[in-house]
Amino acid sequence: MALRPEHEIHERRKGLNIGVGLMLGSFVLLIMVLTFSKITSPEFQVPASQAQGVGEQLTTGGTN
Amino acid sequence: MTDATDTQIFDAEPQLGDYYALMKPRVMQLVVFTAVVGMLAAPIAVNPVIGFASILFLAIGAGASGALNMWWDADIDAVMKRTAKRPIPAGKISAQSAMYLGVALSGLSVMMLSLSANLLAGFMLAFTIFFYVVPYSMWLKRSTPQNIVIGGAAGAFPPVIGWIIATGDIMVLEPWLMFALIFMWTPPHFWALALFMRNDYDDAKVPMLTVTHGRRATRNHILGYTILLVILAVATAFTAIGGWVYLATALVLNALFLKGAYDIWQRDEVMSEADNFAVERKFFRLSLWYLFAHFGAILLEAALKPFGMGGW
Numbered sequence: 001m002a003l004r005p006e007h008e009i010h011e012r013r014k015g016l017n018i019g020v021g022l023m024l025g026s027f028v029l030l031i032m033v034l035t036f037s038k039i040t041s042p043e044f045q046v047p048a049s050q051a052q053g054v055g056e057q058l059t060t061g062g063t064n
Numbered sequence: 065m066t067d068a069t070d071t072q073i074f075d076a077e078p079q080l081g082d083y084y085a086l087m088k089p090r091v092m093q094l095v096v097f098t099a100v101v102g103m104l105a106a107p108i109a110v111n112p113v114i115g116f117a118s119i120l121f122l123a124i125g126a127g128a129s130g131a132l133n134m135w136w137d138a139d140i141d142a143v144m145k146r147t148a149k150r151p152i153p154a155g156k157i158s159a160q161s162a163m164y165l166g167v168a169l170s171g172l173s174v175m176m177l178s179l180s181a182n183l184l185a186g187f188m189l190a191f192t193i194f195f196y197v198v199p200y201s202m203w204l205k206r207s208t209p210q211n212i213v214i215g216g217a218a219g220a221f222p223p224v225i226g227w228i229i230a231t232g233d234i235m236v237l238e239p240w241l242m243f244a245l246i247f248m249w250t251p252p253h254f255w256a257l258a259l260f261m262r263n264d265y266d267d268a269k270v271p272m273l274t275v276t277h278g279r280r281a282t283r284n285h286i287l288g289y290t291i292l293l294v295i296l297a298v299a300t301a302f303t304a305i306g307g308w309v310y311l312a313t314a315l316v317l318n319a320l321f322l323k324g325a326y327d328i329w330q331r332d333e334v335m336s337e338a339d340n341f342a343v344e345r346k347f348f349r350l351s352l353w354y355l356f357a358h359f360g361a362i363l364l365e366a367a368l369k370p371f372g373m374g375g376w
Contacts, residue, residue, distance in 0.1 A: 012077045019080035030117055034180055037113040 082156040083165065086134055087127030094355075095126040095222045101359045102226025102242055105305045105366045110230045118181040118229045122189060122222065125173035129193040129218070132166035133201045135159050144264040166197075181229040188228055192221040206269075209276040216250030217243075223359075238305045245300065245358060248293040252286045252325060253351040259283075259328070260341035260348070283329050286347075290325035294318040297358060305362050307375045313361040317354050324350055 010017075038044060099122050103115055110118075134141065134152055142153035151157040170193050178186025200215035208214075220243045227239035258265055258274045259282060265272040273282045297318050301311035324347035331343060368374030 016078065016080050030120070033113055034117045037111055041111060 076156070078151070078157045078161070082151045086131045086151045086157060086162055086165065087169075088130030088133070089127075091130055091219070092123050092126050094219070096123050097356070098242070098246065098359055099123075099222040099226035099229075101363045101366075102223030102239055103230045104226075105223075105238065105242075105362050106227045106230035107304075108230050114180055115229065118177055118185065119226070121173045121177040121180060122185075122225055122229075124169055125177065125189045125193055126222070128166045128169035128173055129196040130166075131162045131169065132193070132197045135162040135166060136197070136201045137205070138162075140268045140270060143268040144261075146261055146264055177225075177229075182232045184232055184234060185225055185228045188221060188225045188234075192218055192225070195221075207271065209271050209273040211271065212254045212273075213251050216247050216254075219250060220244070220246035238303060241296075241300050241303060241305065242359070242362070244296055245293075246355065248289060248296055249351065249355055251289045252293065253348065253355075255282050255286050255289075256328065256344050256348040256351065259336070259344045279333055283331070287325045287329040290322055294322050300358075302376075304375065305365065307365040307368075309364050309368070309374070310358075310361040313357050317357050320350060321347075321354050 096119055099119055103110060103119065134150055137147075138152040138159045141147035141150050147153065152159050152162055170190075174186050174190045174193070177189050196215070196218035200211070200218055204211045204214055223242035223246070224234070224239040227236075227242075228234055255273055258272045259279060262274065262279075265275055269275075273285060298311075298314050300306050301314050324343070327343045328347055336344060365374040
C-alpha cells in the first residue's frame with residue numbers, strides 16, 4: 001500500500017514529471033563528464049589565487 | 065502581445081512534447097547544424113565532450129529564444145494559418161509559462177555555455193537571444209518591412225558562436241562569411257514563403273514586404289538579394305573554409321537558385337495563381353536544400369583536411 005494516496009494530478013502529470021526528471025538527471029551527468037574533461041585537459045591550470053595549499057604544483061593533469 | 069492569450073482555457077495538461085514544440089525544434093536543428101559546422105571548420109580542434117556540451121547549451125539558448133518569441137507573438141500566431149497550431153494559440157501552454165521557460169532557459173544556457181566554452185561564446189549567445197527577442201520580435205517584426213532582413217541576423221549568429229567555441233576568437237573573416245551566407249539567404253527564403261502564404265501576414269497585420277510594398281516589389285527584392293547571395297556564396301569557395309567540393313556545390317546550387325529567383329521575378333500574380341504558386345513553393349523548398357548543402361560542403365572540406373584533402 002502506498003504511504004500516501006496518489007493525487008489525480010500525479011497521474012495526469014506523470015509523463016511530464018518523468019521527462020523532467022530524466023532531463024535533470026542527464027544534466028547532472030553531463031556536468032560531471034564536462035568537469036572531468038576540463039580538469040584532465042592539458043590546458044587546465046589551478047588559478048593562482050586558489051593554488052595556496054596545493055603546494056607548488058599549479059598545473060595538474062597536464063603533460064608539462 | 066495582448067492579454068487575450070493570458071485568459072485561455074486549457075483543456076488538457078501540457079505534455080513534454082508541447083514544451084519541446086515551444087522551443088521551435090526545426091529552428092533548433094538549423095542552429096545546431098550551422099553551429100557544428102562553424103565549430104568544426106575552425107582551425108582549432110575541440111574536446112568532443114566540451115564541443116557536445118557547448119552545442120547543446122547553444123541549442124537550449126536557441127530554444128529559449130523560440131519560447132520567448134512564441135510568448136510575445138502569441139496574438140499573431142493565433143491568426144496565421146501556418147502558426148495557429150503552436151502550443152500557445154492551440155491552448156496547450158499558457159503564454160506566461162512560455163515566458164518563464166524562455167527566461168529560465170536563456171539564463172541557464174548563457175551561463176553554461178560561458179562555463180563549458182568561453183565567456184565570449186556566452187556573451188554572443190546572450191546577444192543573439194536578446195537580438196531575436198527584443199529588436200526583432202518586439203520591435204522590427206511589427207514595424208518595418210525590413211523585419212526579415214535585420215531579424216535574419218539572429219539566425220545567422222550560430223556558426224559564429226560555433227567558431228568562437230573552438231577558437232575563442234571573433235576577429236577573423238571565415239565565421240563572418242558563414243554569418244553572411246545565412247543573413248543574405250534569409251530574405252529570399254522568407255519572401256518566397258510570404259508570396260504563397262499570402263493571406264497569413266495580411267490577416268496578422270505583420271508588415272511583410274508583400275503587404276507594405278506589394279507582391280511585384282517582393283519579387284524584385286527576391287531577385288536582388290539572390291544575386292548578392294550568389295556572389296557571396298561563390299566567392300566563399302576561395303577562402304580558407306572553401307575548396308573544390310564547396311566550389312562545385314556552390315556553382316550547381318547557385319545556378320539553380322538564381323534560375324528560381326529569375327523565374328519568380330518573371331511571373332505575375334495571374335501566372336502564380338494559375339499553378340497555385342508552384343514556382344514560388346519550389347524556390348522555397350530549394351532554399352532549404354541550398355543552405356544545407358553549402359554548410360554540408362564547408363563541413364566536408366573541414367573533414368577532408370586531416371587526410372591532406374579539402375581546401376585549396
